[in-house]
Amino acid sequence: MVRGGTRPLYKLYEVTQDGKLVRKSRFCPVCGEGYFMADHGDRYYCGRCHHTIFKTAEAPKPSPARARRR
């Protein structure tokens, strides 16, 4: 009954009280889906390509376009 390469991905998801599906782990955008990043508290780290994602950078904030004006 053992299939090679199959992962229990459902364990990496969690349903909140709102009924939303939350990803407990994060995929590496460089390596692609399947490569999870380690949670280091304030950031995610990929042990394969050493890519780091800061959680603070995830917050969507409106960036004023005038900053790039020249």
Ligand SMILES: [Zn+2]
């Ligand atoms: Zn990676």
